[in-house]
Every structure is written in C-alpha cells, then in structure tokens.
Amino acid sequence: MSKDSLDTIDAKLSEMLTNSMHIFDISMNCLLGDTNLDSVRDDLYSTDKAINELHREVRREMIIHSAVNSRNLDIPLLLSYMTMSKDIERIGDYCKNLFEIAETGNTFVKGDDLDEYIELRNDIGKLIVYLQSCLNLDDETKVQDLITLGSSISSDLDGRITSLLEKKEEAQYPVATTLFFRYLKRIVSHIVNASTALIMPTDQIDYLDE
Amino acid sequence: MNLKSFKNLSFAIFFLYFFLVSIKLLEKGIKTLGAEYTDALFESVSNPFAGLLVGILCTVLVQSSSVTTATIVGLVGSGVLSLEYAIPMVMGANIGTTVTNTLVSFGHVRREQEFKRAFAASTMHDFFNLLVVIILFPLDLYTGFITRMAEDGTEFILATGFTATKPNSPIKAGIKWGSNNILDGLSSIPFINNLSENSYRVYAVLLIIIAIAFIFLSLKNVVSNMKSLMLNQIEFGLDKALAKGGGLLAILIGILITFSVQSSSITTSILVPIVGSGILSIENAFPITLGANIGTTITAVLASFAVDDPAGLTIALHHVFFNLIGVIIVYPVKAVRNIPVILAKRLSVITAKRRYVAILYVLVTFLLLPLLGVVLFN
Numbered sequence: 001m002s003k004d005s006l007d008t009i010d011a012k013l014s015e016m017l018t019n020s021m022h023i024f025d026i027s028m029n030c031l032l033g034d035t036n037l038d039s040v041r042d043d044l045y046s047t048d049k050a051i052n053e054l055h056r057e058v059r060r061e062m063i064i065h066s067a068v069n070s071r072n073l074d075i076p077l078l079l080s081y082m083t084m085s086k087d088i089e090r091i092g093d094y095c096k097n098l099f100e101i102a103e104t105g106n107t108f109v110k111g112d113d114l115d116e117y118i119e120l121r122n123d124i125g126k127l128i129v130y131l132q133s134c135l136n137l138d139d140e141t142k143v144q145d146l147i148t149l150g151s152s153i154s155s156d157l158d159g160r161i162t163s164l165l166e167k168k169e170e171a172q173y174p175v176a177t178t179l180f181f182r183y184l185k186r187i188v189s190h191i192v193n194a195s196t197a198l199i200m201p202t203d204q205i206d207y208l209d210e
Numbered sequence: 211m212n213l214k215s216f217k218n219l220s221f222a223i224f225f226l227y228f229f230l231v232s233i234k235l236l237e238k239g240i241k242t243l244g245a246e247y248t249d250a251l252f253e254s255v256s257n258p259f260a261g262l263l264v265g266i267l268c269t270v271l272v273q274s275s276s277v278t279t280a281t282i283v284g285l286v287g288s289g290v291l292s293l294e295y296a297i298p299m300v301m302g303a304n305i306g307t308t309v310t311n312t313l314v315s316f317g318h319v320r321r322e323q324e325f326k327r328a329f330a331a332s333t334m335h336d337f338f339n340l341l342v343v344i345i346l347f348p349l350d351l352y353t354g355f356i357t358r359m360a361e362d363g364t365e366f367i368l369a370t371g372f373t374a375t376k377p378n379s380p381i382k383a384g385i386k387w388g389s390n391n392i393l394d395g396l397s398s399i400p401f402i403n404n405l406s407e408n409s410y411r412v413y414a415v416l417l418i419i420i421a422i423a424f425i426f427l428s429l430k431n432v433v434s435n436m437k438s439l440m441l442n443q444i445e446f447g448l449d450k451a452l453a454k455g456g457g458l459l460a461i462l463i464g465i466l467i468t469f470s471v472q473s474s475s476i477t478t479s480i481l482v483p484i485v486g487s488g489i490l491s492i493e494n495a496f497p498i499t500l501g502a503n504i505g506t507t508i509t510a511v512l513a514s515f516a517v518d519d520p521a522g523l524t525i526a527l528h529h530v531f532f533n534l535i536g537v538i539i540v541y542p543v544k545a546v547r548n549i550p551v552i553l554a555k556r557l558s559v560i561t562a563k564r565r566y567v568a569i570l571y572v573l574v575t576f577l578l579l580p581l582l583g584v585v586l587f588n
Binding site: 059 | 482
C-alpha cells in the first residue's frame with residue numbers, strides 16, 4: 001500500500017485536530033472568559049466549515065486510495081480512518097453547541113467553580129493535543145494512556161451531570177451547566193473513540209466499555 | 211528509491227525487453243509459417259468491417275488492447291498483414307478494450323445510484339470509441355488521410371535517424387539477441403527441434419502461440435510492476451484531476467497515468483469506483499478517459515521497435531493519430547463532447563432499474579454482434 005497517500009490522510013486528520021483545538025478554545029473562552037461573542041462568531045463557524053471540508057477530503061482520499069490500490073488494500077486501516085475522521089468532526093459540532101450556550105447569555109465567568117472549569121478545559125485541550133501526537137506514532141502505550149485519561153475525565157463529567165440531575169449540587173444556571181458538562185463529555189468521548197481506532201480491532205472501535 | 215521500487219522498476223524494464231523479444235518471436239513464427247498459409251489466414255479480415263469486429267473480439271477475449279495492437283504490429287512488421295487489413299483491427303481493439311472497465315462497474319451492482327454512476331463512467335468510454343469509429347472509420351477508409359499521416363510520420367521518424375528504427379540499431383540487435391537465445395533454448399528441446407526440422411508449420415504455429423503467450427505475460431508484468439511503482443503518482447494525479455475538475459489537465463493526467471502503466475484499462479477501471487462513489491462527476495472523468503485513450507497507443511509504438519518492416523511503425527502511428535484525432539474531434543465542442551456522456555447516462559438509468567440489461571449490453575455489444583458480424587461479412 002502506498003505510504004504517501006496515507007500520510008496525506010494522517011496530515012488531514014492532524015489538521016482537523018488543530019482546527020478542533022482552535023474551535024474548542026474559542027467556545028470555552030466565550031463561556032469561561034470575557035470574549036466578545038460577535039468578534040469570534042465568524043472565526044468559529046468558518047473553522048467548523050474547514051473541519052467539515054477536511055472530513056470530506058479524507059473520505060475522497062480514501063476512495064481514490066481504494067480505487068488505485070484495489071488489490072492491496074488495508075481495509076481495517078481505512079475503516080479506522082473513517083471512524084476517526086467522523087469522531088474528530090463531531091468535536092467541532094459540540095464546540096458549536098458550547099458556543100450556543102454562551103449565545104443564550106449563560107456564562108461561568110463569575111461562578112464559584114470557574115477555576116475547576118478552567119482546569120477541565122485545560123485537561124480536555126491536552127487530550128486533543130495528545131491525540132494529535134498519537135496519530136504519527138505507532139505507540140500503543142501512549143494511546144492507552146490517552147484512553148485512560150479520557151475515560152477518567154468522562155467519568156468525572158458523568159458524576160457532575162448526575163449530581164446536577166439529582167439536585168445534589170447547586171448551580172447558578174442548572175440547565176446550561178448540565179448541557180455544558182454533557183457537551184464536554186461528548187467531546188471527550190469522541191476523542192477517546194478516535195484514539196480507540198488507533199489501536200483496537202475494527203469491531204471493537206468505539207466499544208471501550210464492552 | 212527504496213528496494214521495492216527498485217525491484218519494480220527492474221522487473222518492468224526486464225519485462226518490457228521481454229515484450230519486444232516476444233514481438234520478434236511472433237514475427238519469426240509468422241515468417242516460418244509461410245506466405246501461402248498466412249495469406250489464407252488473414253483472408254477473413256480482408257473485409258474492413260470483419261477486421262474491425264475481429265479486433266473487438268480478440269481484445270475482449272484477451273482483455274487487453276495492448277496485446278491485440280502489439281500482435282497486429284508484429285503481424286504488420288513481419289509483412290504478412292497489410293496495413294489496409296490491420297487498420298480496422300486496431301480500431302476494433304480500441305472498442306474491445308472498453309469491456310474491462312464495464313465489467314469493473316458490475317462490482318457496484320448492489321447499490322442502484324452507485325451502479326448508475328459507475329456504469330455510466332465505464333460506458334462513456336464505449337460510446338466515445340464507437341462515435342469516433344463511426345466518424346473516422348469510413349472517412350479513413352475512403353480518403354485514407356490518417357493512413358497518409360501515419361506514413362508521413364514513419365518517413366519523418368526514419369529520416370531523423372531515430373536509433374530504434376534503424377535496422378542495425380543496438381535496440382534491434384538486443385531484441386534479436388534475446389529472441390535468438392529463446393529460439394536456441396527451444397531448439398534444445400528434442401520434441402521442438404524435431405518439429406522445426408520435420409514439420410515446420412506445426413513448429414511455426416507453436417512459436418506463434420508461445421510468442422502471444424509471452425506478449426501477454428510480459429505486458430501483464432510490465433503493467434503490474436509499473437502500477438506498483440507509480441501508485442503514489444497515480445493518486446497524486448487523480449487528486450489533481452479532482453481538484454481541477456476536468457479540462458485539458460485531466461486529459462494530460464489520463465495520458466501520463468496510462469503511459470506510465472501501459473494500460474488504459476488500469477486508468478479507466480480506477481475511475482469507475484471513484485465516479486461510482488460520487489466524488490468525481492462523469493463529465494470530469496470523461497477527459498481522463500480520453501487521455502487514457504491516447505496514452506495507450508504508446509505500447510504499439512514500443513512494439514514497432516522490435517519489427518524490421520517500417521510498416522510496423524506506420525500501424526502504430528496510425529493508432530496514435532486515430533486516437534488523437536478522435537479526441538480533437540470530440541472534446542473541444544461541448545455539444546459533441548456531451549454525446550458519449552449523455553448516451554452513457556441514459557443507458558445507465560435503464561441498467562440501474564433493470565440490471566439484466568447491463569449484462570445483455572455487454573454480451574450483445576462485445577460478443578454477439580462482433581461474432582455475428584464476422585460470420586456475416588465472411
């Protein structure tokens with residue numbers, strides 16, 4: 001199988017993650033900082049469009065690669081690229097959802113939990129960068145670390161959502177906060193799912209718990 | 211260059227040489243058979259329509275226009291097949307070669323929309339070649355303008371003193387050395403040696419069969435090794451064509467891909483799943499197909515280096531000019547360019563609804579009609 005074209009796909013996935021990091025930063029800054037929403041709106045939506053276009057480019061690359069290498073095709077690898085690109089593309093969508101929370105007037109800037117949320121943002125941001133670095137490395141241990149870290153953040157977010165739903169915890173904006181945690185959990189899940197595609201058998205991708 | 215690429219390149223060069231040696235062997239076999247037998251053999255293609263249909267049938271059976279055209283060059287170069295008889299056969303080979311990508315489109319038969327696109331992508335090549343033959347075949351038959359162009363081209367190349375065309379060129383000497391060694395090797399087998407001494411016609415037929423098998427084998431290996439070597443370049447070219455969306459660049463990409471892998475079927479068959487998936491439109495795939503039609507003519511030109519008679523080069527150049535003029539006639543005017551595309555799309559609408567029509571189309575167009583025609587014209 002030709003390596004160059006697969007390198008191109010890797011590069012496009014990496015670019016998708018760079019854009020995902022950017023869009024994540026924008027949306028989180030809107031919720032946790034004093035960012036003027038109007039000043040970043042265009043950037044946010046154009047970055048999401050760029051991610052979507054890269055997603056389509058990855059698919060096109062895979063079709064051309066399959067057509068040219070029809071007799072020597074690494075089908076599991078292509079399937080993993082397919083699922084990874086889809087997961088990465090979804091990160092952008094959830095970042096848009098986070099931005100929409102900010103657009104409805106909700107902000108956590110003055111909340112008591114701001115420091116915790118900023119820490120959460122940093123941890124998830126690190127996950128995106130970590131996944132990007134894993135793309136070019138054939139290092140199962142590193143990916144395994146990423147999955148463990150992601151799963152732990154995901155469990156933490158689950159716990160926070162449950163506490164809010166069971167009213168064990170008070171929040172200034174309960175609905176917005178629940179949605180905030182929910183979207184962050186989806187982002188983390190998609191990062192973890194994308195990383196499972198790097199090391200797990202094709203039929204096990206996305207099914208970490210089972 | 212890594213080891214794998216070096217191996218692919220070495221094999222491709224070796225099999226290209228073996229291909230030229232096989233053409234020489236074919237020439238030797240035909241000459242051994244004798245004029246009285248070969249004249250009778252080619253009597254059946256004295257009717258141009260029969261020649262055209264024989265060209266289609268042969269190419270459909272061997273699934274390679276390169277094998278057919280290279281064999282024809284060998285026959286013309288050995289002086290047993292006249293240019294007049296060979297021209298329709300080469301045109302037929304052009305039509306016959308399109309069956310391969312039509313068969314590839316059947317891989318998409320389970321999904322209606324995908325099959326519709328894939329089948330249209332493959333049959334637009336059929337319609338283009340049929341259209342060009344409809345226009346140029348009678349025109350060349352009565353005016354002989356392409357034949358004259360090919361003859362002038364041959365004279366021009368011979369006048370330039372291009373090494374490969376000289377009777378005592380190192381290329382020809384190398385090919386002769388290879389074929390003589392194979393002949394010596396065959397003569398060392400007692401059974402074949404006995405045949406060559408006592409039954410020269412059977413020996414000649416055996417030699418022709420061996421030569422055609424060698425042509426087939428060598429071309430298959432040239433194509434597979436060159437394809438492995440050029441995979442990245444092919445993907446790069448298709449990416450460019452996709453980004454550009456057709457046009458002259460796409461024609462050039464089609465020429466380059468086919469030239470490098472020595473097979474138009476490889477190029478057109480790669481296009482079928484790409485169009486089938488919907489990422490490349492049929493209209494934008496069309497110029498790549500036209501480029502493939504031009505690029506494929508290089509095999510016959512290479513084959514002509516192996517034969518002694520300049521007529522071998524003339525038939526090869528006729529193939530080049532025929533395909534080139536076909537593109538010049540069809541491509542520039544949008545209304546004309548759309549004819550094969552529209553016909554292919556219309557047929558694909560029918561075949562997507564009734565899949566058996568697709569099977570009937572292949573059987574009737576590529577087997578029954580040519581077979582019936584050959585019988586009728588004889």
